[in-house]
Amino acid sequence: SNDHTNERGAQPARGEQELPYVLIDCIEGKHGVYMDHLEYLKKRFCLITMKEYLENKKILSEKIRAIYMWYHKPVIDEELLQSLPNLKIVSSSGVGIDHLDLKLLSRFGVKLSNTPFVVSTDTADLGMALMLASARRLVEGYQMAVAPDTEYFPANWLGVEVSGATLGIVGMGTIGYKMAQRAKAFEMKILYHNRNQRNKEEESAVGAVYCKKIDDLLQQSDFVMLAVTLTPQTHKLIGKRELELMKPTATLINISRGLVVDQDALVEALQKKVIKAGALDVTYPEPLPRDHPLLKMQNVIITPHIGSATEDTRRVMMREMAESIEAALAGLPVPNEVPL
Numbered sequence: 001s002n003d004h005t006n007e008r009g010a011q012p013a014r015g016e017q018e019l020p021y022v023l024i025d026c027i028e029g030k031h032g033v034y035m036d037h038l039e040y041l042k043k044r045f046c047l048i049t050m051k052e053y054l055e056n057k058k059i060l061s062e063k064i065r066a067i068y069m070w071y072h073k074p075v076i077d078e079e080l081l082q083s084l085p086n087l088k089i090v091s092s093s094g095v096g097i098d099h100l101d102l103k104l105l106s107r108f109g110v111k112l113s114n115t116p117f118v119v120s121t122d123t124a125d126l127g128m129a130l131m132l133a134s135a136r137r138l139v140e141g142y143q144m145a146v147a148p149d150t151e152y153f154p155a156n157w158l159g160v161e162v163s164g165a166t167l168g169i170v171g172m173g174t175i176g177y178k179m180a181q182r183a184k185a186f187e188m189k190i191l192y193h194n195r196n197q198r199n200k201e202e203e204s205a206v207g208a209v210y211c212k213k214i215d216d217l218l219q220q221s222d223f224v225m226l227a228v229t230l231t232p233q234t235h236k237l238i239g240k241r242e243l244e245l246m247k248p249t250a251t252l253i254n255i256s257r258g259l260v261v262d263q264d265a266l267v268e269a270l271q272k273k274v275i276k277a278g279a280l281d282v283t284y285p286e287p288l289p290r291d292h293p294l295l296k297m298q299n300v301i302i303t304p305h306i307g308s309a310t311e312d313t314r315r316v317m318m319r320e321m322a323e324s325i326e327a328a329l330a331g332l333p334v335p336n337e338v339p340l
């Protein structure tokens, strides 16, 4: 796909500036960036796939100046960094950076950028969708509606009410706050737990009440929404003890990272009805092995890590990633730079 040419398919003419070399994986197939975006990228960069890089390491290693890390690929390790002496920036898609070793990047003097804000609206929308779908049993309802022998019994097809219920948001960052804005429109009572309390204006705009202790939030919420970043502090934040603090009628919704929850403890809590239901956009691993108990439970909904998966958002993400690379290579302030 790439013969180290510029957008017109020709080697740059003498005197014409060579496009900066950017390492990218997954430019084709179902994991790839969109074809029209690829055109956009090719106008700005000389794209080198991982395969091409490995085949022509000697020629390419000094030329590559940026990595376009689309959905955690290529995997960046010490060996790769060592082989790229002129690498200036890793531009990573999405908000989460738990797939990267920040200390390693900083040791190699490589900058990092992500796309933190553009994903928030869609991810909050998905949190809402999971909460509603779980509470109103949409997946089961669909299965019942399309079953060949279906019969409708209005009296025994019951979910739980979302409006007026208490939503506990764990992690009141950009996504958490957007969740609160949506939940307000659903007339929910909103509790939140966060490292730092939001200011009074922000709290009162959405009617959110701060719980300094996560335990208070867990005990009072009908829906617990996880919207924290995965860090050593939030790793398995929700375990057996926390699940037991939740109401037996409560639902756990996870739109952050699978590892924020002790998944074995969650399976057990759902099996034993310690909590009512789970709605998960994230698990570990992803996807789960096909025989995993979470895939067989009636009270669990799982989506395939699609928080930011709308066409519009993914397009903005791709563009922002390219802009961060251009800025870094031009020595300009890098939009969405992650401090290392």
Ligand SMILES: O=C(O)[C@H](O)CO
Residues within 6 Å of the ligand: 093, 094, 095, 096, 097, 119, 307, 308
């Ligand atoms: O962090 C994000 O933005 C998504 O989960 C994809 O990595």
